Each structure stands twice: as C-alpha cells, then as structure tokens.
Amino acid sequence: MRLTSYTNYALRTLMYATLAHPRLVRVQDVADAYGISRTHLVKCVHHLGMWGYLINQRGRNGGFRLARAPEAISVAEIVRHTEEGFGTPACGEADTVVLRLVEAVQQAQAAFLSVLEGYTIADITANAADLRCVLGLDVGRAA
Amino acid sequence: MRLTSYTNYALRTLMYATLAHPRLVRVQDVADAYGISRTHLVKCVHHLGMWGYLINQRGRNGGFRLARAPEAISVAEIVRHTEEGFGTPACGEADTVVLRLVEAVQQAQAAFLSVLEGYTIADITANAADLRCVLGLDVGRAA
Numbered sequence: 283m284r285l286t287s288y289t290n291y292a293l294r295t296l297m298y299a300t301l302a303h304p305r306l307v308r309v310q311d312v313a314d315a316y317g318i319s320r321t322h323l324v325k326c327v328h329h330l331g332m333w334g335y336l337i338n339q340r341g342r343n344g345g346f347r348l349a350r351a352p353e354a355i356s357v358a359e360i361v362r363h364t365e366e367g368f369g370t371p372a373c374g375e376a377d378t379v380v381l382r383l384v385e386a387v388q389q390a391q392a393a394f395l396s397v398l399e400g401y402t403i404a405d406i407t408a409n410a411a412d413l414r415c416v417l418g419l420d421v422g423r424a425a
Numbered sequence: 426m427r428l429t430s431y432t433n434y435a436l437r438t439l440m441y442a443t444l445a446h447p448r449l450v451r452v453q454d455v456a457d458a459y460g461i462s463r464t465h466l467v468k469c470v471h472h473l474g475m476w477g478y479l480i481n482q483r484g485r486n487g488g489f490r491l492a493r494a495p496e497a498i499s500v501a502e503i504v505r506h507t508e509e510g511f512g513t514p515a516c517g518e519a520d521t522v523v524l525r526l527v528e529a530v531q532q533a534q535a536a537f538l539s540v541l542e543g544y545t546i547a548d549i550t551a552n553a554a555d556l557r558c559v560l561g562l563d564v565g566r567a568a
Contacts, residue, residue: 283429284509285530286449286509294522294523295528297526298520316522321541337446346431349530353502357488357529366427379437379459379556379559379560380437380549381552382544382548382549382551382552383436383549386500386540386541386544386548386549387428387541389540389543390435390536390537390538390540391537391542393533393536393537393539394533394536395533395542396536396552397529397532397533397535397536398530398533401525405525405529406523406525406529407525407526408527409524409525413522414568416522417522
C-alpha cells in the first residue's frame with residue numbers, strides 16, 4: 283500500500299515547477315535535480331500537460347510551467363490520476379469471494395484520499411527555502 | 426495505492442480457514458479454490474503460522490487451521506504484516522526534498538489502516554453461505 287514511482291515522479295515534477303516558478307522548467311532540470319531517468323519523466327510531463335496541470339511551451343528555449351496555482355492542486359487529485367486499481371483488490375477480481383474485502387478496501391482508500399485532499403502542492407513545498415537549496419534552484423533565484 | 430498480491434493471498438487464506446473451520450485445510454485446497462499458485466501460498470501460510478494466525482499440523486493428514494477466532498483478527502493487522510513501505514514514498518527516500526510529502530502520505534496511510542481496523546476476518550467472511558458455495562466448501566459441510 284504505497285504510492286507508485288509514477289505518482290512520485292508526478293508530484294516531484296509539480297513540486298519542482300512550483301519552486302522554479304515563474305521560470306520555465308525543462309525535463310532535464312527535473313531529472314538532474316532528483317536523479318530520475320529523463321525517459322520516465324517525459325511521459326509524466328506529457329500526462330500532467332494533458333490533465334491541465336502544466337503548460338508546455340515548445341521551441342529551443344521551451345519548457346513547462348504550472349498551469350494553476352499550487353494552492354489549487356490537491357495531492358489527492360494527482361493520486362487519482364496516477365494510481366490505478368483504486369477500489370479493486372490486487373488481483374482485479376470483484377466477485378462474490380472478495381465482495382466484503384473489496385468494500386472494506388474501497389472505504390480505506392477513500393479515507394486515504396480524504397487525507398490527501400487536505401494537502402496541496404503548495405503545502406508539500408512549504409519548506410521552499412530548504413527545497414530550493416537542495417534542488418539547486420537557489421542560483422537561479424539569485425540571478 | 427492498491428494492496429499487493431501477497432496481502433490478497435494472506436487474507437484469502439485466512440478467509441478460507443475461517444469458512445472451513447474446524448476442518449484442517451491443506452495449501453492445495455486454497456490454491457484450487459481461488460485458482461492461485463500453490464508455490465505462492467506455501468510462503469504465505471508459513472508466514473501466517475509464524476505470526477500466530479495459523480496452527481500448522483504436520484503429517485500425512487496434516488494441514489492448518491486458524492489459531493484465533495476470526496473476530497479477533499483485524500484486516501489492518503494482516504496488512505501491517507504483509508505490506509511494505511508504509512510511511513515511505515515509492516522511492517524509499519526520506520530526505521528534505523519529500524519531507525512534507527512523506528508526512529502527508531504517512532497520515533493518509535494511517536487513515537487507510539484505521540478503516541481496516543474496523544474490519545475483522547469474520548466481517549469479510551460474513552457472507553459465509555455464498556462463500557462456501559463458491560469455494561466448494563458446501564460438500565464438506567454437508568458430509
């Protein structure tokens with residue numbers, strides 16, 4: 283019962299875009315900052331764009347930025363987009379045998395998401411000074 | 426954010442033992458009933474024995490049975506045993522960068538488990554008549 287790498291990458295990308303704002307961010311910046319494979323991030327940034335969280339600007343000096351205020355993006359809505367299998371047990375089965383178990387797990391998942399409704403991207407980047415330093419975003423700020 | 430196959434197997438094994446009670450259950454019975462690989466179940470049954478949920482009886486007519494009343498086993502305690510990564514993001518990292526995110530996810534996981542504290546193995550097998558029929562346990566009962 284842990285979040286997938288994909289969710290992790292999506293949240294980190296949004297955090298990075300929040301901290302770099304209003305500067306345009308390149309996928310390579312995010313890959314370097316977190317030590318994540320660029321290949322995985324490309325798909326993630328594409329999806330975040332499709333879902334309306336990032337604006338992609340094409341071209342030689344292109345990149346992406348947040349499409350909404352980080353205060354207006356809950357962690358829960360990202361998790362709903364990125365995590366599969368909400369409401370189903372691991373096997374994907376939903377027959378009589380696991381009916382009560384599925385109900386229990388669905389209720390537990392709702393409680394999980396309910397907590398994450400209370401956190402926005404702004405909240406999880408609230409320690410912005412520390413984060414900018416760790417992610418090497420201080421230099422850009424000062425410039 | 427879904428439960429692993431391992432958790433699923435553990436819960437199903439406990440459900441089966443509950444429904445078959447007081448009869449001894451063999452790993453092969455559980456494998457046949459759910460169409461799960463025997464190999465996966467052997468490990469699972471071994472662990473459930475170690476954690477004190479099953480009593481294993483060796484020998485030619487051996488098998489296992491529940492070590493406690495199903496009303497006394499919460500789904501949450503099984504999930505705590507079987508699921509890894511509670512309290513950590515997918516990458517296993519716990520540094521400054523994801524500090525607030527880890528806190529949010531930990532709180533969400535606590536809420537998830539809190540709901541499952543409210544369900545016991547007896548609760549998820551409460552539709553016992555249906556389950557015994559689907560799992561082919563009716564015959565044994567009648568005999």
